[in-house]
Amino acid sequence: MTAPSAYPPPIAELLPQARTLAEQIGRTPSRNTLMKTFKIGAPKATAVLEALAAEEATVPPAEPEPPAPRPLHLVPDLEPDTAPDAEPIETPAAVEPPAPAEVPEPEPLATGDGHPGANITAEPERIPPVAAPRKVRKPRSWPVVLLALPAFVAIWSGWVGLGEQTGFGVVHPFPGIWDGFTLNTAITLPIGVETYAAYALAVWLNGTAPAAARSFARWSAIGSLIFGGLGQVAYHLLTAAGITHAPWQITTVVACLPVAVLGMGAALAHLIHADHE
Known part of the structure; x- marks a missing residue:
């Protein structure tokens, strides 16, 4: 790069x-x-070049000079001419090839202060190689089953005992058809309450259900778990107090x-299918 003069002369x-x-x-x-x-x-x-261009624009172009006549030279005949006074035939002179045009030097890029800087060659952007996605190993789900077994036994016995204290008991669901078949309706409490709580938790935490369905599943799952805990507390308090029939409340x-x-359960299923449709 050419260093500018400390006291540059005027234009x-x-x-x-x-x-x-x-x-x-x-x-130029x-x-x-x-x-x-x-x-x-x-x-x-740049300012000097502009001034030179302005001067050239004001000066009228000079008339071109007529080309100088080319000298003539005689060419000997290879064959004898029969005419005694035959004039020699003039041949044009060889045409010289035009001189090659001068290629202007490339101008360096100007830096921020207006002075030319070094030629900067932009390197092509390098795209980093895309790494293959790593397979993430999901955690095992069998410990959940191991944890659920004792909880299932305690919850089942608590709901069945509370159901018997509140009037749930053995019934004949098919009278006159199958009189020997009996069913203890107390089992409907743990199956209904705890199964719905697990189903609502799955809809809420899975993240694939619509927003309205996930919101309803969140609040209903939390409410079912709290209500299930209160049912277990009520059963154990009544049993510890020796009460065989629960109060009317x-x-x-x-x-x-x-x-x-x-x-x-029906509302949650309708919310899931209605939003998907």
Whole structure:
């Protein structure tokens, strides 16, 4: 890079020198040539070029001079001419090839301060190779089954015992058809309440269900788990106190559980399918 002069000359002083340089090289000098010859920066070299162009525009073009006549030379005849006074045939002179045009030097890129800087070659952007996705091993689910077994036994016995204290018991679901078949309706409490809580938890935490369904599943799952815990507490308190028949308040709430579970399960299923459609 050409270092600029500490005291750069004015354009009026540089213009005659640039005109003389143009006459010496036979053409308008480029900006790089002016910068290297006069030790000036890119802005001042551009201004000198503009001044030279303005002068050339004001000077009328000179009329071209007529070409000088080419000298003639005789070509000997290879065959004798029968005519005694035959004139020699003129042949045109060989045409010289035109001189190759001069290619201007590439101008360096200008830096932030207006002076030319080093030629900067932009390297192509390198795209990093895409690594193959690693297979993430999911955790095993069998420990959940091991944890659920003792909880299932305690919850089952608590709900069945509370159901018997609130009026749930053995019934004949098919009278006159299958009189020997009996069913203890107390098992409907652990199957309904705890199964719905697990189903609502799966819909909430899976993340694939619609927003309305996940919101309903979240609140109903939390409510079912809290209500299931209160049912276990009520059974153990009644058993510890030696009470075989639950008060009417507890009986009323427990009797409404199957209906509430059916309604919440149907509502959650409708929300899932309605949003997907």
